Amino acid sequence: MTGATVRFSNVVKEYPGGTRGLDGVDLELTGGEFVALLGPSGCGKTTALRSLAGLETVTSGRIMVDGDDVSTVPVNRRDIGMVFQSYSLFPHMTAAENVEFGLRMRRVPATERRERAAASLELVGLAHLGARYAHQLSGGQQQRVALARALVTRPRVLLLDEPLSALDAKVRVALRDEIRALQTELGITTLFVTHDQEEALAVADRVAVMRAGRIEQIGTPEELYGRPASAFVADFVGLSNRLPGVVAGDRVSVLGSELPLLDQAAASGHVEAFVRPEDVVLAADGIPATVVSTSFLGSLRRTVVELESGERMTVQHSVDDRPGAGERVHVRFAGAPVAVAAL
Amino acid sequence: MTATASAAAVHVAGDVGTARSRRRLPAWLGLTPFALYVLLFLAIPTVLAIATGFVDGEGAFTLENLAALGDPVILGTFLDSFWVSAVTAVAGAVLGALVCYALLGLRPDGAVRSVVDSAASVLAQFGGVMLAFAFIATIGLQGVVTVLLADVFGINLFADGVWLYQVPGLLLPYLYFQVPLMVITFMPSLEGLKPQWAEATATLGGNRFVFWTRIAMPILAPSFLGSVLLLFANAFSSYATAAALISQGSQIVPLQIRGALISETVLGRENLAGALALGMVLVMVVLMTAYSLLQSRTERWQR
Numbered sequence: 046m047t048g049a050t051v052r053f054s055n056v057v058k059e060y061p062g063g064t065r066g067l068d069g070v071d072l073e074l075t076g077g078e079f080v081a082l083l084g085p086s087g088c089g090k091t092t093a094l095r096s097l098a099g100l101e102t103v104t105s106g107r108i109m110v111d112g113d114d115v116s117t118v119p120v121n122r123r124d125i126g127m128v129f130q131s132y133s134l135f136p137h138m139t140a141a142e143n144v145e146f147g148l149r150m151r152r153v154p155a156t157e158r159r160e161r162a163a164a165s166l167e168l169v170g171l172a173h174l175g176a177r178y179a180h181q182l183s184g185g186q187q188q189r190v191a192l193a194r195a196l197v198t199r200p201r202v203l204l205l206d207e208p209l210s211a212l213d214a215k216v217r218v219a220l221r222d223e224i225r226a227l228q229t230e231l232g233i234t235t236l237f238v239t240h241d242q243e244e245a246l247a248v249a250d251r252v253a254v255m256r257a258g259r260i261e262q263i264g265t266p267e268e269l270y271g272r273p274a275s276a277f278v279a280d281f282v283g284l285s286n287r288l289p290g291v292v293a294g295d296r297v298s299v300l301g302s303e304l305p306l307l308d309q310a311a312a313s314g315h316v317e318a319f320v321r322p323e324d325v326v327l328a329a330d331g332i333p334a335t336v337v338s339t340s341f342l343g344s345l346r347r348t349v350v351e352l353e354s355g356e357r358m359t360v361q362h363s364v365d366d367r368p369g370a371g372e373r374v375h376v377r378f379a380g381a382p383v384a385v386a387a388l
Numbered sequence: 389m390t391a392t393a394s395a396a397a398v399h400v401a402g403d404v405g406t407a408r409s410r411r412r413l414p415a416w417l418g419l420t421p422f423a424l425y426v427l428l429f430l431a432i433p434t435v436l437a438i439a440t441g442f443v444d445g446e447g448a449f450t451l452e453n454l455a456a457l458g459d460p461v462i463l464g465t466f467l468d469s470f471w472v473s474a475v476t477a478v479a480g481a482v483l484g485a486l487v488c489y490a491l492l493g494l495r496p497d498g499a500v501r502s503v504v505d506s507a508a509s510v511l512a513q514f515g516g517v518m519l520a521f522a523f524i525a526t527i528g529l530q531g532v533v534t535v536l537l538a539d540v541f542g543i544n545l546f547a548d549g550v551w552l553y554q555v556p557g558l559l560l561p562y563l564y565f566q567v568p569l570m571v572i573t574f575m576p577s578l579e580g581l582k583p584q585w586a587e588a589t590a591t592l593g594g595n596r597f598v599f600w601t602r603i604a605m606p607i608l609a610p611s612f613l614g615s616v617l618l619l620f621a622n623a624f625s626s627y628a629t630a631a632a633l634i635s636q637g638s639q640i641v642p643l644q645i646r647g648a649l650i651s652e653t654v655l656g657r658e659n660l661a662g663a664l665a666l667g668m669v670l671v672m673v674v675l676m677t678a679y680s681l682l683q684s685r686t687e688r689w690q691r
Contacts, residue, residue: 098587098591100587119590120590120591121591121592121593121595122593125591126591129587135588135607136689137603137607147592150594180690194588194592195591
């Protein structure tokens with residue numbers, strides 16, 4: 046199965062009063078691609094997704110699916126599968142009846158309907174729970190059924206509107222990986238909205254970071270993390286230490302250390318530099334600091350230190366190093382390029 | 389766990405235990421006055437009233453009062469009560485549901501919504517002499533609207549008889565409090581419909597008609613039927629409005645009970661009132677049983 050292409054061309058969504066939910070969004074999804082829309086609350090990511098679904102009407106611009114302009118096509122004729130943030134199973138229907146619903150709308154014969162619904166439930170690992178009602182299923186199971194319901198009609202595009210946000214951490218990670226595996230297997234073009242950067246970076250082929258109705262940067266997770274196009278992206282994607290610095294030529298001076306700039310055109314003079322915790326190391330000598338707290342994160346440890354100037358920094362290091370609170374240590378920069386923003 | 393930590397845990401557990409027992413006591417105390425009130429002024433009088441249906445004027449056991457329930461006049465009264473209650477319950481429920489649907493389009497915190505909510509709460513309790521007077525003053529024999537229609541358009545509202553003062557005349561006044569009662573009881577259910585259900589229906593290929601007929605209505609049905617039952621009971625037991633409007637005869641059961649208790653023309657039938665009360669209770673029991681049977685069909689998908 047080859048997924049459909051999706052294109053947003055200068056899409057604007059203006060609300061009464063002039064506020065813009067989408068302010069000229071340009072975005073392209075290739076067939077079978079998994080793209081995550083990432084951003085803080087109110088950045089327009091859900092509006093973009095709902096516009097593609099047809100649940101929001103756009104003010105101007107075009108939304109194309111496989112070359113067809115769907116901007117004015119009613120939602121029930123867009124051939125879109127959607128999983129919602131809050132549980133949206135119909136409570137008076139069993140899981141199997143929920144999954145059959147879309148097929149019923151397409152007048153699929155009863156026998157085929159039941160077979161396809163069973164196959165779809167099998168796909169999400171819930172074939173044995175088809176007779177259960179929504180309230181008899183856990184949150185994770187409900188979202189799996191919702192996924193089966195969205196996929197059973199073989200839609201051109203799958204839309205996921207923060208489908209994991211109501212689940213507890215362990216289920217969230219498991220279902221996240223299952224969704225990605227399923228998407229890869231089916232090859233369905235998928236747009237996934239989330240405010241959880243870790244989630245977006247973990248599953249998406251590409252991530253579009255949104256801010257104030259616009260796409261700030263779109264790229265692979267590695268590009269976004271390693272080469273953020275703006276201070277906003279650097280700050281929003283992954284952890285960063287925000288430190289004062291002074292740009293001189295192609296370098297920025299931070300706490301007495303000269304560090305290479307990611308983007309020389311970003312700013313000049315006094316700036317705010319964004320240094321990743323893994324680009325700061327505990328060392329025998331360097332900038333003196335006092336340990337404030339330390340957190341064990343499984344394969345690594347993050348330690349917050351306070352410099353003599355009063356600045357606080359997060360250092361990511363090996364779990365073998367176990368500095369205690371109040372301990373005197375030294376830190377230094379690893380020398381990786383850093384993003385800066387004008388003050 | 390260290391000794392100190394264990395002690396702390398025990399201490400905390402002890403606190404929780406004490407707090408639980410503290411919480412239980414006020415809960416019982418809080419319910420007691422209401423339970424006593426219900427017992428003294430509802431349960432005991434109901435049992436006594438019904439019991440009087442089984443004794444004669446001398447206090448001896450008899451089934452004569454009960455047999456009187458089969459009297460064609462009494463049966464007719466029950467029938468009138470039943471149809472007035474059924475018509476105003478169903479019409480009130482449908483009209484009230486439509487009002488609720490219209491209210492859904494308004495902002496929940498908006499001024500119009502607040503006014504309608506408040507008005508519905510007040511008007512639902514507006515039955516009685518005041519309501520009867522309001523109707524007499526507007527569409528009574530000499531009411532403002534009646535006179536206006538007769539003078540200006542030559543329309544005689546009472547050309548076919550003085551219907552306002554008979555059983556059919558109860559329909560309009562009853563609807564006056566039935567519709568607001570439906571609004572306040574049914575609105576929370578309608579608001580409980582998740583927007584995502586409508587959106588999911590749409591993304592799966594359904595339109596608004598499909599949403600309302602296949603999703604919303606089945607989900608709302610138990611609540612709607614419950615409200616109809618409440619409205620029926622409300623009308624069936626309503627007394628003051630009917631008493632103020634109908635001065636001739638006892639055409640519905642509550643008026644029949646009044647007649648049996650205080651009639652100066654038919655003496656010695658006080659205990660018939662108890663049998664009539666038993667009849668009313670039986671009607672409600674039958675309806676509630678029917679509702680329970682319906683409800684049990686939806687329980688499997690309701691929490």
